[in-house]
Amino acid sequence: MAWLAPGPVPRVRIAVADGRIAAVETGVAPEPGDGRLPGLVLPGFANAHSHAFHRALRGRTHDRGGTFWTWRRRMYAVAARLDPDSYLALARAAYAEMALAGVTAVGEFHYLHHGPGGVPYADPNEMGHALIRAAAEAGVRLTLLDTCYLSGGLDDAGHTAPDEVQARFSDGDAAGWAARLAGLADGAPLADGAVRIGAAIHSVRAVPAAQLPLVVAAAADRPLHVHLSEQPGENAACQAFYGATPTQLLAGHGVLGAATTAVHATHLTGRDIALLGGSRTTVCACPSTEADLADGIGSFRALRDAGSPLAVGSDQHVSTDLLAEARLVESHERLARGERGRFPPAELVDALTAAGHACLGRPDAGRIAPGQLADLVAVRLDGPRTAGAAPEQVVLVAGAGDVDTVVVDGVPVVTGGVHRLGDVGALLRKAIEPLWSTG
Numbered sequence: 001m002a003w004l005a006p007g008p009v010p011r012v013r014i015a016v017a018d019g020r021i022a023a024v025e026t027g028v029a030p031e032p033g034d035g036r037l038p039g040l041v042l043p044g045f046a047n048a049h050s051h052a053f054h055r056a057l058r059g060r061t062h063d064r065g066g067t068f069w070t071w072r073r074r075m076y077a078v079a080a081r082l083d084p085d086s087y088l089a090l091a092r093a094a095y096a097e098m099a100l101a102g103v104t105a106v107g108e109f110h111y112l113h114h115g116p117g118g119v120p121y122a123d124p125n126e127m128g129h130a131l132i133r134a135a136a137e138a139g140v141r142l143t144l145l146d147t148c149y150l151s152g153g154l155d156d157a158g159h160t161a162p163d164e165v166q167a168r169f170s171d172g173d174a175a176g177w178a179a180r181l182a183g184l185a186d187g188a189p190l191a192d193g194a195v196r197i198g199a200a201i202h203s204v205r206a207v208p209a210a211q212l213p214l215v216v217a218a219a220a221d222r223p224l225h226v227h228l229s230e231q232p233g234e235n236a237a238c239q240a241f242y243g244a245t246p247t248q249l250l251a252g253h254g255v256l257g258a259a260t261t262a263v264h265a266t267h268l269t270g271r272d273i274a275l276l277g278g279s280r281t282t283v284c285a286c287p288s289t290e291a292d293l294a295d296g297i298g299s300f301r302a303l304r305d306a307g308s309p310l311a312v313g314s315d316q317h318v319s320t321d322l323l324a325e326a327r328l329v330e331s332h333e334r335l336a337r338g339e340r341g342r343f344p345p346a347e348l349v350d351a352l353t354a355a356g357h358a359c360l361g362r363p364d365a366g367r368i369a370p371g372q373l374a375d376l377v378a379v380r381l382d383g384p385r386t387a388g389a390a391p392e393q394v395v396l397v398a399g400a401g402d403v404d405t406v407v408v409d410g411v412p413v414v415t416g417g418v419h420r421l422g423d424v425g426a427l428l429r430k431a432i433e434p435l436w437s438t439g
Contacts, residue, residue: 277306
């Protein structure tokens, strides 16, 4: 059974050639030599927003309460301890965990660029190359969203200088960032299609407005992502210094558009929603992170109705479960609006698949159709969470533990719920525990 728009269809054969779907037949019986995929087969999931090194924070930041801003201090402490080797080990394990959850492509919002004190490595993109290698070894496609991060913050007096940890994120100015990005694009192993080089603006806090047009120009036709209005404090600082909301500031400097994705978009005005929707800017919801950090609930139904495609991401990986992220989009809408069924299952599947891949620069992924990438995920329908569920509603009940098989480029990466790298939990422990034993 496969999800062929607009929903599940039984007895489907998918023919694969050279990593792409060559043909899709329906109403057929299995033939000798066919591989059998159990349950419901969907297009591979796109994790549209990831910070791989945040995986080290899971289960480590919940004991002291606080806010996003206090959590951020602990996140920076982990960032200070990472080097290319430890980053590779952590990202490889984090990406393998994503594959177990049905993720076949990830957008990595990458801003940990340099060595301690901001001193560049001999290869100025060594940390980015570590992420590229990690994704390849874990068997997932990567869109590396190389992030411009220049200032330490924003208050009513203006932008502040980066602190010691933030110095590792900064290239000094947008021109310096663009020069490093150009080297990364030239040096990445792009021929096999497994890697895309995109760009990101960390936030209006971290990139002064005068630098924004330079980032847009350097991004050219690449995907461009940006954290947007995650916290009320960000909005207040932007309004105080620039006299505009973050959305209005980005719109005024040419950032919004169909190639752009706004991550979070939690605290918006009606005008902000109209600007995002009218420009066809994608919005990436990360509801497990938004809940964990007490960020708030975004107006995702209103944004989609206004014209913004909706994607989902696991962000800080408080839970690496893209099915749960999609379900939380609907759940949070119910809590905020007092109404069920705000997002039909087909719209949640679109957020998990086609819309997510498109915002990562992969319009040739996310549908089971001829010519699309042969990236598939089989979700079991006979487990304790899914048994008895109507297949067309499985997205509202299934979780990462129900993923049986994951295929990337027509090749299995996960089979029977087991990743080709073996014990992913052991890989995660080995990568994470040293980061905490040092401080």
